[in-house]
Amino acid sequence: MFGFGQDIGIDLGTASVLVYLQGKGIVLREPSVVALDRDSGQIFAVGEEARRMLGRTPGNIIALRPLRDGVIADYDSTEKMLRYFIDKACGRQGFLRPRVMVCIPSGVTGVEERAVRQAALQAGAKQAFVIEEPLAAALGAGLDIAEPSGSMVVDIGGGTTDIAVLSLGGIVCSNSLRVAGDKMDEAIVRYIRREHNLMIGERSAEELKMKIGTVHRSVGEGESMDIRGRDLVTGLPKTVNITSLEIFTALQEPVQQIVGAVKEVLEQTPPELAADLVNKGIVMTGGGSLIRGIDVLLSEETGLPVYIADDPISCVALGTGKALTMLGVLKQSNPSEGRRPVLKR
Template identity: 45%
Template structure:
């Protein structure tokens, strides 16, 4: 590493983007941007980025749009993503015109060459000196110190906001993996649909997420919790309060959770028996924001027949692993995504 340059890792997520160097997580911002649209001039102007933009979600006038530039873990709007990355890199490194950083950024397994190229070019255009890609679960494994350098099997399931990824790794490479292009946002949507069908009340994504975090669970709980939320009556259009329980959120989440289970099962079916035996001994590491859903470790343990456990740093292991990936680049190089 050059004396005045910096090595940075980026976890570019559908919900949150995190930046870290080799000492700490430097930044954690929602991956969301507010844009002012001028229809007469056919132009767009960025109003706010990150937490400030998230606070505006669902509360803006017609001329302002609050958008997520990533969908299902990949770039949906290149221009906005580049502007977002440029802003975040400047936040941690000043102007960086002279000493630009070397960056490693995570991408889901199985993304297309076009999607990989979009991420790679966005990072370079945002101000990095060099850019490298790493699979999300490989970064997560490095961030939680799994022994993926050995010939034994290690399994990680990363439950993100826009995608869910399951991988089995050995010898620094991915042996079998699958990405489900659905995640935490789809769980929120399932809660919204459930409430609309059962109560005839419409709630927003932010409210659904609060329900999921505060009283949600993957399996029935011994202690039932409840939470009151304000929604909009479908018939009258007027505000209407309703009270939801943990059991109802469990019921609402069954379909998206079945998809997560099936993704894990398919990966295990494609894994050589010797490596499956290793995974039975070591367990399945769960990371990402979705791994914080209460009881999801128990659900996956029962469904897969292999112990599943929540890692110590589920939210930051990917970004910490991207930084470590830069240090290990010479040995990782052959198994990293090509651009």
């Protein structure tokens, strides 16, 4: 058996990676970006240092995000990034290799699930388990999902939005939408290119979204911010003032897709559990839940109370850590294939 603190929970997100070390809590929170030497394939930088290089690297260095839409897009880079984060979180422990719990979106295929588990094993894990994001988010948000009562979680991350109704320690109905923070950034880039003939990067779009972004007219109206980019007409650098109303307009398409997915899950919910949700409402987690007005909008659209978790960004990572402490009461949904935990009743 391992010594204390050797179990690791990883929120392997499209935008950022959070690492939970048993006994210490969240010890690492870094962007999921890797900078590689184009010729040798060697790691040049990982995490925050690599993120600063996005769009700014010379020809021999490539900065990339190895995860797209919540799943592995570049296996080798993901493995190298995971190894770096595991080593950084718990240090070189000699022969002691940790058990690792990694979260996955609820809609992944068996191939995508195996890729995540295999990457964790190759990165140095003794055992690799996976847990669905809505289940981890609910555990991290402190919801009592073991009771025969309905709870609903909406987790808006960087690559995916996971929506689930949970009861008796399992997922009753769910939807995983590959529309989340990244698609919102892309929508802002398209809007500014179309309306202002200005090309901006995804980092600048994310900054706009975080500082003046709103998805409800009553929240954050009247704010503005200067953004710099390349003028598509002259080809020269240019500064444009963008208002919160423009960001509201730009975000309509991805946000309405998320609202539509939430309504679909509610339509699939058994009536007894739907009755529970009238009082308990919807709990929101993930970085996307911090966009101003999204709780107000969801509440208006569904007629249910909507609450944002205390630390929405950390919920999934905290949930993976809690799941590791419950391995004794977890059963495997498919023992022959491996390791997607479902809480026992």
